[in-house]
Amino acid sequence: MKHKEPLLAVLLSVILPGLGQIYASKMGRGVVLMSISTIIPTALIAYILHPDTRFHVFQFLLIPIAIGFAFMVPIDAYRSAKSWNMGHNLERKITTAKKTIMILSILFVLFIFNPMEIVALAVTYHIRANIAQPYKMASDSMCPALMKGDRFFVNKAIYRRLEPQRGDIVVFDYPVDPKRTFIERLVGLPGETVELRDGRVVVNGVVKTEGSLSQFYYYNQAPYADEGQFTTVPADSYFVLGDNSGNSMDSRSWGFVPKKNLTGKAYKIYWPLDRSGPLE
Numbered sequence: 001m002k003h004k005e006p007l008l009a010v011l012l013s014v015i016l017p018g019l020g021q022i023y024a025s026k027m028g029r030g031v032v033l034m035s036i037s038t039i040i041p042t043a044l045i046a047y048i049l050h051p052d053t054r055f056h057v058f059q060f061l062l063i064p065i066a067i068g069f070a071f072m073v074p075i076d077a078y079r080s081a082k083s084w085n086m087g088h089n090l091e092r093k094i095t096t097a098k099k100t101i102m103i104l105s106i107l108f109v110l111f112i113f114n115p116m117e118i119v120a121l122a123v124t125y126h127i128r129a130n131i132a133q134p135y136k137m138a139s140d141s142m143c144p145a146l147m148k149g150d151r152f153f154v155n156k157a158i159y160r161r162l163e164p165q166r167g168d169i170v171v172f173d174y175p176v177d178p179k180r181t182f183i184e185r186l187v188g189l190p191g192e193t194v195e196l197r198d199g200r201v202v203v204n205g206v207v208k209t210e211g212s213l214s215q216f217y218y219y220n221q222a223p224y225a226d227e228g229q230f231t232t233v234p235a236d237s238y239f240v241l242g243d244n245s246g247n248s249m250d251s252r253s254w255g256f257v258p259k260k261n262l263t264g265k266a267y268k269i270y271w272p273l274d275r276s277g278p279l280e
Helices: 006-015 018-025 028-049 056-087 096-112 115-130
Strands: 131-135 151-155 169-173 181-187 193-197 200-203 237-241 262-271
Touching: 006 018, 006 056, 006 096, 018 028, 018 056, 028 056, 131 262, 169 237, 181 200
Parallel strands: none
Antiparallel strands: 131 151, 151 262, 169 181, 169 262, 181 237, 193 200
């Protein structure tokens, strides 16, 4: 029948969720919380590594559950210790010095093992890897839609639910060197025959004008878009061109973009402010 120090219960629960409850003689609750504390990080890692699993509802709830759990467990440990003391009429016996040391220890552990920071990093990683990511334009190949130095957002989730469309400004891993990232405009879909005739994009014998395709002059270039040449786009691949055709290394010179190489669709400039707005 010893006094249970609430601050020590908090410290123990921060170090290992459930341990503070066990210290406060809430054995069953502590074991359950320990079990949950192993399941949540495992599920969070699975969510990050495999975002396309079938448990979509659970995934969307996982992050707020993790945040709520991180706050709830230490509070419950504190209350459990106080409840034990009150139920057994035990007075609190702790010096100011020990109390100060305990509070500093809690703050130190939170600083080293901050669950909120872990969750924030996980959320940031997931967003950048699977939802949206900022990019910086490194060349003039897409002028005037994107100027060198423009910063823009890429929707990385769109092509999981929708098929790429002609006219999309797509970001992809360069097929010749996947470590490099390219951005061009999609002009040819799988199975289509593409030709550049008098500066225009001709697909299956029809001049295309979707989006901005009619605004730019596209120069013929070997080996895939020489004058009078018809090129058929393979299955699950795309033919892409830069809007600034005279200063772009695109499908005309190196071929096609496999669907698996697509990173996402560029959709909005956010910097500089005077150029901010949706991309077309």
